[in-house]
Amino acid sequence: MAKESPNWDGLLKWSLSHSDGTGSAGNLSEEDRRWFMEAMQAQSVDVIRRMKEITLVMQTPEQVLQSQGVTPQDIEDMLDELQEHVESIDNANDLHSIGGLVPLLGYLKNSHAIIRAKAAEVVSTIVQNNPKSQQMVMEANGLEPLLSNFTSDPDVTVRTKALGAISSLIRHNRPGIAAFRLANGYAALRDALSSESQRFQRKALNLIHYLLHENHSDCDVVAELGFLRIMMHLASSEDAEVREGALQGLLELARYRLGKQDAHPSEEDDKLKQILQERIKGISEMSAEDLGAAQEERHLVDSLWLACYNEPSSLREMGLLVLPGEDALPPDVASKHFEPPLRAWGANRNPDAKSSTKKEEKEAPLLLGPGPSSGSAA
Numbered sequence: 496m497a498k499e500s501p502n503w504d505g506l507l508k509w510s511l512s513h514s515d516g517t518g519s520a521g522n523l524s525e526e527d528r529r530w531f532m533e534a535m536q537a538q539s540v541d542v543i544r545r546m547k548e549i550t551l552v553m554q555t556p557e558q559v560l561q562s563q564g565v566t567p568q569d570i571e572d573m574l575d576e577l578q579e580h581v582e583s584i585d586n587a588n589d590l591h592s593i594g595g596l597v598p599l600l601g602y603l604k605n606s607h608a609i610i611r612a613k614a615a616e617v618v619s620t621i622v623q624n625n626p627k628s629q630q631m632v633m634e635a636n637g638l639e640p641l642l643s644n645f646t647s648d649p650d651v652t653v654r655t656k657a658l659g660a661i662s663s664l665i666r667h668n669r670p671g672i673a674a675f676r677l678a679n680g681y682a683a684l685r686d687a688l689s690s691e692s693q694r695f696q697r698k699a700l701n702l703i704h705y706l707l708h709e710n711h712s713d714c715d716v717v718a719e720l721g722f723l724r725i726m727m728h729l730a731s732s733e734d735a736e737v738r739e740g741a742l743q744g745l746l747e748l749a750r751y752r753l754g755k756q757d758a759h760p761s762e763e764d765d766k767l768k769q770i771l772q773e774r775i776k777g778i779s780e781m782s783a784e785d786l787g788a789a790q791e792e793r794h795l796v797d798s799l800w801l802a803c804y805n806e807p808s809s810l811r812e813m814g815l816l817v818l819p820g821e822d823a824l825p826p827d828v829a830s831k832h833f834e835p836p837l838r839a840w841g842a843n844r845n846p847d848a849k850s851s852t853k854k855e856e857k858e859a860p861l862l863l864g865p866g867p868s869s870g871s872a873a
Contacts, residue, residue, distance in 0.1 A: 542580050546593060549577050553598035557606070567607040574602070574613040578620050584628075587621040591631045596621075600632070603640035603657075608650040615641060615656035619663040629668045638664060638674055646683045655695045658687065662702045672706065681706075681716055688725045693734040700729070700740025707747040714751035723748060723763055730770050735792065738774075742795040749802040764803070771800055775809055786818060 552560070552573060560570070577599075581587040590596050602614035618637065622629045632638070641664070644657035661680075665671030687699035703722070707713055717723075722744070729741035745767070774796050778789060786793075797816050800808035810816045 542583075542586060543589070543593070546577065546580055546586065546590065546595060549573055550590075550593055550595035550598065553595060553602065567609055570602075570605075570607075571609050571613045574599075574610070574617050578613075578617045581617065581621050584625055587625055587628050588631075590621065591628075591635075596631060596637075597635055600635055600637045600640060603637075603644060608648075608653050611644060611648065612650070612653045612656040615644065615653070615660040619656070619660040622660070623663045624667075626668070629664055629671065632664060633668075633671060633674070638671065638678075642675075642678050642680070642683070646686070651690065651692045651695060654687070654690075655692065655698060658695070658698045658702065662698065662705070666705065672710070676713075676716075681713070681720055685720050685722060685725065688722070688729060693732070693737050696729065696732075697734070697736050697740055700726075700737065700744060704740065704743045704747060707744065707751075711747075711751050711754075714748050717744075718748065727763070727767055727770055731773065735789065739791050739795060742774075742792065742799060746795060746799045746802060749799060753802060767803065771796055771803075771808070778810065778815060779813060786815065790818075790821060 552565075552570075577595075581590060590599070599614055599617060602610050603618075605611050605614070618632065618641070622632055638661070641657045641661050644653050645661055646654075648654045648657065661675065665675050684699050684703055687695055690696055690699075703717070707717065726741040726744045726748075729737050730745065732738050732741065774792070778786070778793055778796065781789060793810055793816055797808040797810050800806070808816075
């Protein structure tokens with residue numbers, strides 16, 4: 496008879512009560528200690544077993560799954576469960592060793608858009624702040640289908656998810672950045688900025704800022720590809736995050752230009768000045784609530800004006816740069832967009848620690864054949 500699932504809510508309460516200084520580990524009975532260890536081991540085994548079962552499904556031909564009544568929605572739900580498991584760096588790195596990485600990358604070429612999109616999302620989680628998995632995905636040629644989906648998939652959600660995965664894959668990954676550049680990635684980013692999807696635009700702008708910040712010489716490439724005109728247009732977008740991303744990219748270009756000896760005025764300078772004046776006017780007409788939400792934009796506009804014209808913007812004179820109760824921000828005010836929070840948080844924890852969070856159990860997706868008996872090995 497199979498064991499009941501461990502009482503994780505009770506376990507969490509117990510752990511908290513013994514870590515707040517009110518309990519004593521020395522008073523823990525041997526029976527409680529044994530129960531605690533068995534519960535943790537059971538959870539670890541269950542996760543690996545489920546990852547292996549999911550791997551078997553991913554390795555099964557699509558036509559066989561269809562004959563068994565497995566729908567694209569079932570596969571999406573299964574990948575959603577896999578994504579929960581690989582939020583742990585250890586599980587993410589184990590996926591390749593149990594044979595799951597290659598079929599997951601294969602799902603990037605699936606005929607169903609929802610599966611292509613979800614597969615890219617899982618890949619993004621696997622490689623996020625994880626150099627080992629980044630290397631494994633690169634070695635498995637995972638960048639190629641991601642680039643293909645990013646540049647040419649007919650579904651904008653698939654393109655957006657692929658871009659998110661690429662961003663996680665090449666971040667702090669020199670070989671990945673080099674491969675992205677060689678694959679004409681900047682031209683693809685330029686095309687993404689012309690999309691009607693503001694979410695797609697935001698992701699593209701975030702990656703552009705990261706790449707320019709890491710490789711200042713790429714500003715020349717970006718300028719040659721016509722990014723300046725596009726980002727000036729997006730600096731007037733109705734979407735606040737798109738405006739901020741465009742202003743951040745323009746600021747990187749302006750700072751790079753200041754460091755060049757042969758910099759000279761151009762027609763774009765007058766256009767940029769007009770755009771910044773319009774943004775200053777728009778900011779001055781904002782309500783108090785909107786002004787608070789536009790803190791980053793206010794600092795970006797002022798920093799860009801200072802970089803281009805060597806003088807503070809009129810936002811300072813109007814008292815709109817730093818509002819009462821606000822602290823002055825450093826020039827690089829968009830950094831938070833480029834630090835994936837979940838894996839960054841995990842990187843600061845004990846690498847041997849196991850995640851103690853688990854979402855409510857979902858109905859397991861249809862698996863081929865009978866499941867393993869309770870006494871069989873995972």
